[in-house]
Amino acid sequence: MQRAIWSLTVCILPSQANHTEHHEGRHYSIPLEEVKAVFPHGLPYRFQQQVKTFNEACLMVRKPALELFTYLRNSNFAHPAVRYVIYGERGTGKTMTLCHVVHYCAKQGWLVLHIPDAHLWVKNCKELMQSSYKKERLDQPLQASTWLKNFKTSNEHFLKEIKTQQKYVWGKRESTEQGRPLGEVVEQGLARVRSASDAVGVVLKEIKQQCHLGSFRVLVAVDGVNALWGRTTLKKEDKSPVSPEELTLVYNLRKMMMNNWNGGAIVTTLSQTGSLFKPSSAYLPHELLGKEGFDALDPFVPVLVPNYSQREFESCYHYYLHRKWLQHEQARTEAGKEELRFLSGSNPQQLERLAGPL
Amino acid sequence: MCRRVLSKCSLNTSRLGAVPTALGSLSRCPTPLWVQTLSLTPSLTLPCPSSMPSPRVLSLSPESRAQRLPLRSPREGAAGRHDASPQPALLGAEQTQGPQPPLQHLHLHLHLPPPALPMPGAGQRHPRPPSWRRSAQARLRLCPPIVGTEAFPGPCCAEPGAAVMAAALRRLLRAGGRRGAALVAAAAACGPGPQTLRLIYTTTAAWKKNVAASGPEKYTEAFIKKQIEEFNLGKRHLANMMGEDPETFTQEDIDRAIAYLFPSGLFDKRARPMMKHPTEIFPEQRKIQWGEDGRPFHFLFYTGKQSYYSLMHDTYEKLLNVQKHQDQLAAQDLPPQKEKKNLVGSRWLTKTELEEMLLEKLSDDDYSRFIQLLQKLVMMPCGNIEENYIKKFSREISAQLQKVVIEPLKYDEQGVAFSTGEGRRKTSRATVAVYDNGTGKITVNGIDVLHYFPVLQDREQLLFPFQFLDRVGKHDMVCTVSGGGRSSQAGAIRLASAKALRSFVTEKEVEFMRQAGLLTVDPRVKERKKPGQEGARRKFTWKKR
Numbered sequence: 001m002q003r004a005i006w007s008l009t010v011c012i013l014p015s016q017a018n019h020t021e022h023h024e025g026r027h028y029s030i031p032l033e034e035v036k037a038v039f040p041h042g043l044p045y046r047f048q049q050q051v052k053t054f055n056e057a058c059l060m061v062r063k064p065a066l067e068l069f070t071y072l073r074n075s076n077f078a079h080p081a082v083r084y085v086i087y088g089e090r091g092t093g094k095t096m097t098l099c100h101v102v103h104y105c106a107k108q109g110w111l112v113l114h115i116p117d118a119h120l121w122v123k124n125c126k127e128l129m130q131s132s133y134k135k136e137r138l139d140q141p142l143q144a145s146t147w148l149k150n151f152k153t154s155n156e157h158f159l160k161e162i163k164t165q166q167k168y169v170w171g172k173r174e175s176t177e178q179g180r181p182l183g184e185v186v187e188q189g190l191a192r193v194r195s196a197s198d199a200v201g202v203v204l205k206e207i208k209q210q211c212h213l214g215s216f217r218v219l220v221a222v223d224g225v226n227a228l229w230g231r232t233t234l235k236k237e238d239k240s241p242v243s244p245e246e247l248t249l250v251y252n253l254r255k256m257m258m259n260n261w262n263g264g265a266i267v268t269t270l271s272q273t274g275s276l277f278k279p280s281s282a283y284l285p286h287e288l289l290g291k292e293g294f295d296a297l298d299p300f301v302p303v304l305v306p307n308y309s310q311r312e313f314e315s316c317y318h319y320y321l322h323r324k325w326l327q328h329e330q331a332r333t334e335a336g337k338e339e340l341r342f343l344s345g346s347n348p349q350q351l352e353r354l355a356g357p358l
Numbered sequence: 359m360c361r362r363v364l365s366k367c368s369l370n371t372s373r374l375g376a377v378p379t380a381l382g383s384l385s386r387c388p389t390p391l392w393v394q395t396l397s398l399t400p401s402l403t404l405p406c407p408s409s410m411p412s413p414r415v416l417s418l419s420p421e422s423r424a425q426r427l428p429l430r431s432p433r434e435g436a437a438g439r440h441d442a443s444p445q446p447a448l449l450g451a452e453q454t455q456g457p458q459p460p461l462q463h464l465h466l467h468l469h470l471p472p473p474a475l476p477m478p479g480a481g482q483r484h485p486r487p488p489s490w491r492r493s494a495q496a497r498l499r500l501c502p503p504i505v506g507t508e509a510f511p512g513p514c515c516a517e518p519g520a521a522v523m524a525a526a527l528r529r530l531l532r533a534g535g536r537r538g539a540a541l542v543a544a545a546a547a548c549g550p551g552p553q554t555l556r557l558i559y560t561t562t563a564a565w566k567k568n569v570a571a572s573g574p575e576k577y578t579e580a581f582i583k584k585q586i587e588e589f590n591l592g593k594r595h596l597a598n599m600m601g602e603d604p605e606t607f608t609q610e611d612i613d614r615a616i617a618y619l620f621p622s623g624l625f626d627k628r629a630r631p632m633m634k635h636p637t638e639i640f641p642e643q644r645k646i647q648w649g650e651d652g653r654p655f656h657f658l659f660y661t662g663k664q665s666y667y668s669l670m671h672d673t674y675e676k677l678l679n680v681q682k683h684q685d686q687l688a689a690q691d692l693p694p695q696k697e698k699k700n701l702v703g704s705r706w707l708t709k710t711e712l713e714e715m716l717l718e719k720l721s722d723d724d725y726s727r728f729i730q731l732l733q734k735l736v737m738m739p740c741g742n743i744e745e746n747y748i749k750k751f752s753r754e755i756s757a758q759l760q761k762v763v764i765e766p767l768k769y770d771e772q773g774v775a776f777s778t779g780e781g782r783r784k785t786s787r788a789t790v791a792v793y794d795n796g797t798g799k800i801t802v803n804g805i806d807v808l809h810y811f812p813v814l815q816d817r818e819q820l821l822f823p824f825q826f827l828d829r830v831g832k833h834d835m836v837c838t839v840s841g842g843g844r845s846s847q848a849g850a851i852r853l854a855s856a857k858a859l860r861s862f863v864t865e866k867e868v869e870f871m872r873q874a875g876l877l878t879v880d881p882r883v884k885e886r887k888k889p890g891q892e893g894a895r896r897k898f899t900w901k902k903r
Contacts, residue, residue, distance in 0.1 A: 339830060345807060350808065
């Protein structure tokens with residue numbers, strides 16, 4: 001879809017274009033159908049509201065994302081998967097960068113394993129069941145089933161292609177034969193919620209085993225990866241705290257995060273917002289991951305996401321203007337722009353919150 | 359908190375035991391004489407007036423002294439406050455001694471507001487509301503030593519009010535005509551001094567007689583003189599106490615010493631303890647206007663406003679003088695002198711000042727007539743002759759606006775211009791350095807402003823000076839701030855940055871800033887909680903029964 005080019009800084013690019021450096025600072029839009037397909041569960045809530053309001057989804061092309069694109073383009077998929085950790089202060093756009101990468105890879109035809117927020121798996125779980133597979137572990141049927149559903153919507157055609165390589169027995173009467181498409185496993189997980197967590201584990205295992213064959217690339221995109229190595233707020237029935245390894249979902253995901261497979265990439269984001277028991281000023285990897293997580297993820301490629309630069313700020317400001325989001329007459333002046341810049345500190349989240357009531 | 363009063367009768371016998379109340383602990387050491395005799399009482403060393411003096415005339419004659427009756431202190435709050443007049447027995451003894459005994463009973467002319475809370479001893483912690491109904495007897499019994507000795511090192515006043523002991527004096531004098539029991543005697547020595555005589559105060563209600571109120575209080579000359587002597591002595595003692603040279607102890611030093619010894623948090627300066635020369639405290643009084651035969655001294659006495667009319671008379675005389683001089687010059691055909699006295703920086707006396715000068719009440723009309731006359735005198739061409747006379751009635755107006763010095767810009771190593779400023783708000787203090795050629799980056803205590811002030815309101819406060827001057831993204835700022843809460847820190851930084859920005863900006867814009875209120879220190883501080891109330895304004899829940 002072509003959009004008119006309004007100005008040098010505001011440019012709604014066609015989404016199919018390959019983004020290079022000179023596109024930095026510009027917005028590009030994603031058609032809404034694609035949004036539904038690619039991001040069933042990935043986008044931040046406020047951005048989703050903005051999409052609904054503006055009736056279009058526009059992401060800004062920023063340097064960290066472009067950096068990641070170059071890495072991904074130049075990565076050798078025969079080597080073990082490289083881990084990229086996107087980190088930064090609160091509200092600088094880590095999740096949006098991740099979504100950008102996800103969209104890019106989805107466009108390129110990768111299989112995307114997108115976990116929108118790993119923190120959701122370690123807190124506020126109403127139902128914890130003891131796993132049927134392993135006695136010590138705990139299942140989370142609700143979270144697992146939601147994830148399976150979203151996974152299904154995002155990667156429909158892959159589910160038909162990938163075939164199971166062994167037989168899985170779900171219960172007395174249910175089992176999945178070898179060679180069946182992965183979609184069946186997913187259906188099984190959705191139908192039988194009790195075994196959803198195990199279904200997730202199976203999916204991850206299969207994908208990991210088969211991606212090195214080279215028929216498809218895998219992108220593991222995890223938001224809030226520091227949840228996997230932190231603490232949980234969940235308690236067992238005897239009120240003893242649950243550590244993350246005891247959760248099936250987390251355990252399987254951790255296995256996915258290891259770099260003992262090749263044919264894909266792992267892009268993760270650190271997030272303090274949903275993190276548990278971490279101070280709000282912490283944003284560096286070693287602060288948020290802790291020693292355990294850091295060792296598990298080490299070596300990784302850190303990608304810092306800073307606040308808006310001058311150009312990016314102008315671009316965002318003009319985008320809001322263009323979308324007629326800034327209604328206040330003073331907001332349209334230069335002085336108003338400076339004021340917004342000062343008050344938001346060029347922080348994307350602050351700017352978005354400031355621009356809301358204007 | 360009542361103060362124990364030194365007993366006047368301690369003059370003779372128990373002088374050593376006089377309570378150095380203000381010095382508290384000092385008195386516990388082997389007390390030198392001068393310390394011991396130091397007291398904080400206002401020296402109400404009044405000569406007791408004779409029985410029933412006429413309202414206007416104070417008996418000054420020595421004969422009346424013989425009939426001196428002991429004074430009675432006023433009912434309210436007098437307990438323990440006043441210097442006791444000697445007991446009758448000792449009075450006689452004193453009188454036989456003749457003039458004042460050599461070792462004076464020394465007083466600091468310390469005028470504290472009347473203590474409202476007769477605090478019952480040190481043991482009790484919470485203050486009681488003042489109850490004037492309490493019998494003075496009970497009050498006195500409960501008197502602890504004064505200021506500085508006990509748990510309440512502050513001034514003993516709990517309510518600001520009439521600061522001056524002249525009020526007490528007034529009452530005293532009013533009561534002077536009546537019979538009364540002796541005043542309260544001093545409290546016991548808190549040191550190893552010998553025993554003091556203690557007079558228990560009895561209520562004055564029993565002795566109240568129907569006496570017409572005498573007019574405004576009158577101080578005799580001897581009294582004023584005595585006060586001045588005592589003030590000087592007290593000044594010397596204070597200088598000694600503070601370790602300074604008594605010879606060069608000025609009034610400012612006195613004020614500082616008193617503020618140090620009696621720290622007060624009261625807002626009204628007039629309510630705080632003060633020690634001033636008696637002439638500043640006791641208003642001037644008119645002497646008796648007629649002689650023994652009843653004939654008035656002044657020829658205009660029977661006009662009723664003798665000073666005013668005599669003043670008008672004198673001024674008109676000067677006017678006539680000037681006219682005569684003018685006529686003389688005109689007759690000699692000399693040009694009249696043209697040098698006009700510059701009236702710009704001066705003003706005439708106000709009505710109250712004139713009243714003080716004349717010691718007489720004036721009406722507005724009188725006052726305006728006098729000023730008109732003065733102006734007429736000045737306007738005349740040869741008015742300069744009487745310049746000396748006119749000077750008595752004019753005052754200089756000091757410069758209204760003090761020029762605030764705006765510091766010039768400083769330059770740091772990189773050659774970037776910067777300027778500093780300081781600001782405060784409530785209990786926060788901030789220092790700020792504003793650098794030129796910046797991008798609008800602000801660092802507070804080493805932390806970025808977004809992290810230090812997560813609330814938008816605080817950041818808006820910081821934005822205000824820059825936005826006002828249209829310099830939003832042009833300066834960098836490095837601040838240090840301490841004290842207070844988040845809002846007051848933001849206000850302090852705002853003031854400091856506005857002050858720093860003055861150096862970058864034209865004078866006109868500085869004036870705009872001042873009018874916008876950016877350069878004014880916010881005087882609002884937390885209001886004190888009052889006793890008897892839950893907070894500063896909030897009262898306790900009212901219960902009907």
